[in-house]
Amino acid sequence: MIYTKGGDRMSREIVNSVLLLWGSLFCAVSSLYFWITKNYRTEKRGWIYRMQVSTSVLLFCDAMTNLFRGRPDLLGFWMVRISNFFNFFLVELTLLFFHYYICAMLLTPEENAALKRVKAVRAICCVGLALVVVSQFTGLYYTFDASNVYHRTAWYPISMIVPVVAMALDGSLLLQYRVRISRGMFLATGSYLVLPLLAISIQIVHYGLALVDLAIGAAMVLMFLVSIKEQNEEMLRLETSRAHLAEKLDIATVLNRCVEKLSGGGHDLDKATHDLLGVINDYFCADRSYVYELNAANGIAVNTHEFVRDGVSAEKDNLQKVPVEIIASWLEAFERDGIYFMEDVGQVKGTELYAMMRQQNVQRLLAVPLRRETRIIGFLGVDNPREHSHDPTLLSSLQFFVTNSLEQKKVQEKLYRLSYRDTLTGLDNRNRYMELLEAGKENALKQVGGIYMDLNGLKRCNDCFGHAAGDALICRAADALNDVFPGEACRIGGDEFVVICCPVTQEKFEQQVEALRAALVRHQVDAAIGSFWQSLVEDLPAFLREADDRMYREKERQKRAARPSV
Incomplete structure (x- = not known):
């Protein structure tokens, strides 16, 4: 059976139905997306999923109403009544879902439970749903004629007023807590309130297209x-956050390795610092990592520790006396920014620093200061970093540890001086001598030269001129030894000295012995010397006893030579 309608009305209803069906399809696809996706907060995802499903069904039912309205047969009778009921019911239900959705976005669980407006909206929506059910059986909102055409009753405005009140209360929540959501989400959720309200205001006085349902559908599209x-923005933030966390974890792991290197080096802090620089070099994929210490008294920076990657030349020996004026810009940056980063060596072109950097093939570098309290005492840096070059976090985190290591090194050196250095002369003391003897017992030595030296007349000098004069005599003897055997002489008693040279050829050793005798004359020191050279020494104490015996034999000769002839 074919039912004909006026052309304008037919065109309008076709357009109406097509729009409603397309909206229903879009909302159905949207609901499927929210059902499948896991990248959205569970509670929010649940409510927007329900909104999309109910809106999809709402728009579909409204399209069915349009298609079957005016058909007087049994199918038209049931389809119009069922779809019309769902139209009104789903408007209220979708509004209720929307309310739960914005509460999930805007409110804490405590606020959700305490706010009276929240309770009021939910009560109003429930009343609205109940009135729709009542209307289905009483004709409260609408009636149908014999052609199954829907007509409003005098009570119809209630069906508009109830959701409007609920929407107004939701709108007040949105306005009050808008700072808790983005501007885009505020506009999208606001459109769900504004567009239907505009449609209601039009539809109260003019009924044609399903403006309210279409407005709800449009708002749902915008919200989707x-x-x-x-x-997507949240996912990007999460990915960025994960990347930052991974980088921090990487830094923490490397930092732990660095601390392990420093703490695992035992008493050899130079080796520990070298191993630390190796870890730093690997992290930055750099050519060279280093520690400089500032010598304020002499106005220089000294490269004390260095690690270089394979194939890169070591520069430590060439950088022992870098004038502070050359790196003045570094020190200024340390004070101002806490770091110095040279993106390209061309930044300092035309300066002495540029020439020094070019000589070392340095294109970029990153450095941080080492401080004792507030004073800069040096810096830690990397040359040509290929990774993490803009992130000084690791170097900054190591400032304290490296500074502490340098301080420990100074304490070690001081303790060494106290334990192994003679405080009067600066030579190694008897403790150092005994250590050398113990080492010589365990290992055979090749090409060894030994000297025993004893001062003549020290007691007479002390008795006649005082101990200060005696100390001066001892120091002059030490100076003579240092002139010829720097770092190889020990003072083992008040006026006794020992020299152990290894390895040294016999010829060179004999020349040094003669040079020592000449130095003693220059420094006005009278002493007896016993020297001995051997190609292989398996018993160092026995070897030195031979030198000691030779010294006593020379002392006896000197005494005999000093006696007046009869």
């Missing part, structure tokens, strides 16, 4: 698009 946008 904004939700997708926010979800």
